[in-house]
Amino acid sequence: MYEIIAKEILNKDVDLMVINAPLVARNAEPGHFIILRVDDIGERIPLTIAEIEGDNVSIIYQKLGYSTNLLGTYNVGDSLSDFVGPLGKAAHIRDVKNVLGIAGGVGAAPLLPQLREYARRGVKVTLVIGARSKEHIILLDKYKEFCDEIFVATDDGSDGTKGFVTDILADLYKERTFDHAIAIGPLVMMKFVVLLNKKHGLQTDVSLNPVMIDGTGMCGNCRVSIGGKTFFACVDGPDFPGEEVDFDELIVRQTYYTEEEHVCNLKLVKK
Ligand code: NAD
Ligand code: FES
Numbered sequence: 001m002y003e004i005i006a007k008e009i010l011n012k013d014v015d016l017m018v019i020n021a022p023l024v025a026r027n028a029e030p031g032h033f034i035i036l037r038v039d040d041i042g043e044r045i046p047l048t049i050a051e052i053e054g055d056n057v058s059i060i061y062q063k064l065g066y067s068t069n070l071l072g073t074y075n076v077g078d079s080l081s082d083f084v085g086p087l088g089k090a091a092h093i094r095d096v097k098n099v100l101g102i103a104g105g106v107g108a109a110p111l112l113p114q115l116r117e118y119a120r121r122g123v124k125v126t127l128v129i130g131a132r133s134k135e136h137i138i139l140l141d142k143y144k145e146f147c148d149e150i151f152v153a154t155d156d157g158s159d160g161t162k163g164f165v166t167d168i169l170a171d172l173y174k175e176r177t178f179d180h181a182i183a184i185g186p187l188v189m190m191k192f193v194v195l196l197n198k199k200h201g202l203q204t205d206v207s208l209n210p211v212m213i214d215g216t217g218m219c220g221n222c223r224v225s226i227g228g229k230t231f232f233a234c235v236d237g238p239d240f241p242g243e244e245v246d247f248d249e250l251i252v253r254q255t256y257y258t259e260e261e262h263v264c265n266l267k268l269v270k271k
Helices: 022-027 066-071 105-120 140-144 165-172 187-199 247-253 258-270
Strands: 002-009 014-020 033-037 045-048 051-053 056-062 082-087 098-104 124-131 149-154 180-184 204-207 223-226 229-232 239-241
Touching (some): 022 056, 022 082, 051 105, 098 105, 105 124, 105 140, 105 204, 124 165, 140 149, 223 239
Parallel strands (some): 098 124, 098 180, 124 149
Antiparallel strands (some): 002 014, 033 045, 033 082, 051 056, 204 239
């Protein structure tokens, strides 16, 4: 069992939990993810590791469906049934002088360890962070600890520039260049960030989170098309070169279980 050491409500949709998981903590690197089960009959929830401190691992989850809402009912002192990891490939940290991170909504969580690692290596780090509203911007204080520059966009204009992250990028590229970019957020955001960056000759890595079951390359559920070939996000990723990702296919695949998710959510409402 894996004890919940701390819990923080980041906004009405998103929580942070610190889990005591010494083996995962000892072996994890930026980009790795875990799969947890809340209880013995629980759905497997894949989550990228946000932070590691000593024997503890921080995860950040959006309460979107049945299982993440159930997780949200757990508190400090409770324990999770399973917490398996580190899974996937560690992020490829490039040998560059300045890097641009682009975070959309909850995507700010998996981006954090990657950008922090760049900063630790002396790379200049610029962050463009976008969310629906000021309330939905997460981890800004943590990013302020190491980022050289931060640009904020909100859809409703409640903080920073009113608009999407791509609006800020379009302005930024009028006067600035970067060696490498990493974008993590909704698929549609990553798609349009990659298209824009490509026009400016900027290579962009993205982190993909398709539906996963086993997380070890056996079930085939997490397959993604990269450069016309099939890869499994759980063992070959979750990070991939954005220019080669078939985002449109992935966006369609992400809707496959909408009906089942709806039925599960109704169960939660009835409880
Ligand atoms: P959201 O839908 O509120 O969008 C966040 C931001 O993304 C927006 O504020 C905007 O700046 C940008 N964006 C959205 N649509 C855009 C478009 N068409 N063009 C340009 N920019 C656009 O985000 P959310 O509700 O927090 O959802 C986060 C998403 O990130 C989820 O879909 C989740 O699956 C995904 N996610 C991915 C990973 C990963 O590892 N890849 C991890 C966590 C979350
Ligand atoms: Fe089963 Fe990746 S989750 S192959």
